Amino acid sequence: MIKVPGFLGSGIHSGIKKKWKKDLALIYAEEPAKASAVFTKNIVRAAPLEVGMEHIKGGLCQAVLVNSGIANAYTGKRGLRDVKTTTKKLAKELNIDESLVFPSSTGLIGTPLPVDTITQAYPKLISELREGGFEDASEAIMTTDAFPKHSITKATIGGKKGTICCIGKGAGMISPNMATMLAYILTDINISKKALSKVLKNSVNNSFNRIIVDGDTSTNDTVLIMTSGRLGNKAVGDYGADFKKLEAAVTQVASDVAEMIIKDGEGATKAVKITVIGAKSTKDAEKVARTIGNSLLTKTAFYGEDPNWGRIVAAAGRAGVEFDPDKIDLFFDDHKVISSSKVVMDEKKAHKILKKPKFEVTLNLKNGKASSYVIASDLSFEYVKINAHYRT
C-alpha cells in the first residue's frame, strides 16, 4: 500500500464517465504543503492549468483535484469560469484557502466541464480520504490508460528514512515535452523551496521528458511535487549530498511511472531505449535520439521485430546534426550491428534481441564525447485502432 506521511488520497466515480469508472481524485495534505509544478509547453493550454499556475505561485498547496474524462481544454471563458467554480467550492468544503487547491483535468478537448456532477460528488470524495487512498486516486485519473501507475521508494536523509511516491497517468499523445500526462510526486522529506523546484525540474527532464509515444504534446500536461515535511529533517538545500540522494529518489519514481506510460503507450508492445553517444554536444545527441525515436519507419520496424538498421541510420541522417556516416557504430543491446559503417550484424542474434519487450539501441557518432537518450514505444495496429475512433 502507498502511504506518505501527511497525505491522504481518494478516488471515486462521480458521473463524468459512464459505466461506473472512477473519474474524480483528491490528494489532500493535512497541512498546507510546500509545492512546485511544471506545465505543458503547448500554447493551447487547458483552463485548469491557468488556475494551477496562478495558485502555485504562492508555493503552497493543500488539495489536488483531478478529474478524468473531460480535459476542460479549449473551452474558452466558460472553461475558466468552470474550473474556478469547482476549486472554489472544494476550498469551501475543505475549509481552506482557494489558492491552496490545485486543479487538473484530462480527457476530451472542447467539451465543457460538468460542474454540478463534480461538485455534488465532493462530500463522498472527501469522506473517502484515507492514508492508503492513492491507488484509488491513480485509478480515477486514467483515460485511455490500460492500468494505474504509481511508484514508491525510500531515501535516508539526515539519518531518517523518508518516503517519495509518484502517481501518474498517460498513454497516447506522449512526446518530448510531457503530454496528456499528469503526475503527482508526494514526499514527507523536508525540502527547501529552491531545492523543491530544482529537484522537480531535473527529475522531469530525466524521466517524463525522455519518453516518446507519438510526438504529440497535450494541452493539459502537469507534474506537481508536494512535501509535507513530516520527516522532520533539516530542510534539504539545492546542492550537496542530501540533494543528490533526494534527486536520485525522485528521478527513480518519476522514471518508473514514465516507463509505465511507455509500456502503456496506446497499443505499444515495446519500450526501446535509444542512446546516442560520441556526439559533439548533448543537444546534438538528444536531437538524433529523438529523431530516431519519433521515426514512424523505425517504430513500425520495432513493432515488426525487424532489425532494419537502415531506417535507424536514415533517421539519424535527417536529424539536422553533422556527423560522418562512414564512421558510426550501431548496437542492438550488446550486439554490434554496424562497425565503422560496415554491417557486421548477425541476423539471428539481432532478431532475437528485437523480439524482447525491452531492448536498447546505441548509436556512436564518433564525433565527440556527449551523449543523451530517449525511451520510445513502437507503432502497432492497436495504436491506429485506439486513435482512429477515440471521439466518435
Next chain:
Amino acid sequence: MIKVPGFLGSGIHSGIKKKWKKDLALIYAEEPAKASAVFTKNIVRAAPLEVGMEHIKGGLCQAVLVNSGIANAYTGKRGLRDVKTTTKKLAKELNIDESLVFPSSTGLIGTPLPVDTITQAYPKLISELREGGFEDASEAIMTTDAFPKHSITKATIGGKKGTICCIGKGAGMISPNMATMLAYILTDINISKKALSKVLKNSVNNSFNRIIVDGDTSTNDTVLIMTSGRLGNKAVGDYGADFKKLEAAVTQVASDVAEMIIKDGEGATKAVKITVIGAKSTKDAEKVARTIGNSLLTKTAFYGEDPNWGRIVAAAGRAGVEFDPDKIDLFFDDHKVISSSKVVMDEKKAHKILKKPKFEVTLNLKNGKASSYVIASDLSFEYVKINAHYRT
C-alpha cells in the same frame, strides 16, 4: 501515350527483383540535354547521388539509369565503386561520355548493387528504347508503389506548343524534404541554364516538398529536369511571361505526381490538404501546417473519419509558433468548425466531409497575412502492416 520529342525510354526486368517485376529503367536523350537536379537533404546519402551530383555539374545529361529493389545506400566504398562501374559500362555501351550518365537507385538500404545483373541487361534495356517507353520506365522504378506515376501537359511558348512530362515514384518515407522519391521531368522546350535550375527549384518547392506521408526523408531522393530543346523556341529566360508559363506547367506535372505519391502513401486512404492562413510569416504558416500534417493523432483521426478538431488545435499549439488560440477559425472544406475559438461544428456535416478521400483543413491564425500548405496522408492499419515487415 507519353511522348516527349527528343527522348526515348525503356523499362525491363533485369533480375534485381524476383518474380519478373520490372526493375531497370533508362531515359535516353537523342543528344546531350541541358539538365539540373536537386537531391535529398539527409546527410546519409546513397552512392548514386554522389556520382549524380558530380556528373550534373556539367549541366548536361544524356542517359538516366534507374534501378529499383536495391538503394545502394550505406554500402561504403564498394557502393561507390559499383555505381561507377554501372555508369561507366552504360556510357561505353551507348558510346557517350561517362559524365552524361545520371544514376539513381531505390529500394533496400545496406545491400550491395548486383553489378553484373544490371550490366548484363544493358543490351536488352537499350534495344527496347522507344518514344513511348516511359510507361515501362515508370513501372521499372517502383518499389512499394501500388501503381506507376506519370503526368504530361502542354505549354505554348513563343507560339509553339511544347511538352512537359514527369515520371516519378514514391510511397512511404515521404516527408518535408522529398524522400524515397525519384522524379524525372522531361521537356522539349528550350530553356536557359539559369531558368532550368530556377524552374526546378520553384516547382519542387510547390509540389514534392509539400507532401507528408510519414515524415521520414530518404537517402536517395532525387528530382532531375532535362530539356531536349527540340521545340526550337528561343531559350526561356529566368523571368517574364514565358518563364511563368513554363513554371506553371512544370509545377503542374510535378504536383500531379506528388499527389499520386500521397494517394499511394503506404496504406493511405486520404489526401488531406492542410492550409494555414493569417500567419505572421510564410515560415510560421508552414511550420504549423507541417506539425498538423505530421501529427500521428491527427493522421489516425483522418483515417477514422473522426472530425477531432481538438487534435488539430493541439498540434497547432505545439508547432512553436506564437498565436492567440482564442482567436482562431477552423474549416473542414467550406464548413466552419471553429469560429474565434467557439466550436460551431455541425457533427453530421463535418463527418460527411471527412468521409471523402480528399478534403481540406483550413486554419486561420488571425495573426497576419501569410499562408502556406501541405498535403498529408492519413495513418492506417495498412501503413503499419507494410512497414512492420518490409525487410524480413
